[in-house]
Amino acid sequence: MTWQKVVGVKAIENAGGHLSAKVGDNIIFFTKNKEGLQAMNAVCSHAKCILGEYDEEKNQVKCPCHHAVFDLGNGNMIKPPSVAPNSPMEKLGLKKFNVRENQGFIEAEI
Numbered sequence: 001m002t003w004q005k006v007v008g009v010k011a012i013e014n015a016g017g018h019l020s021a022k023v024g025d026n027i028i029f030f031t032k033n034k035e036g037l038q039a040m041n042a043v044c045s046h047a048k049c050i051l052g053e054y055d056e057e058k059n060q061v062k063c064p065c066h067h068a069v070f071d072l073g074n075g076n077m078i079k080p081p082s083v084a085p086n087s088p089m090e091k092l093g094l095k096k097f098n099v100r101e102n103q104g105f106i107e108a109e110i
């Protein structure tokens with residue numbers, strides 16, 4: 001695994017504290033908030049929509065397709081898709097990535 005430069009820190013701040021970016025073969029959802037800098041797979045584990053309804057206060061992101069909710073702190077699904085309410089949420093968590101700031105840039109370990 002290597003650290004890959006993603007975007008300048010100012011870009012995530014100017015985007016309201018969150019953005020999605022393609023890094024290698026991954027699309028990653030980055031956030032910078034009171035929890036610090038976080039990075040999680042941005043592709044929903046249900047039917048592969050791109051996550052994007054960010055709730056900074058709860059540190060969660062909701063899938064726009066069927067409203068599954070994921071915890072940005074650990075990647076766990078905390079609310080199942082509305083069309084599949086009995087989904088095994090413990091199996092549908094999303095991968096977290098190590099992330100850091102380095103010389104004004106956000107870097108992810110891929």
Ligand code: FES
Pocket residue numbers: 044045046047048049063064065066067068080081082
């Ligand atoms: S694709 Fe995300 S909840 Fe269905």
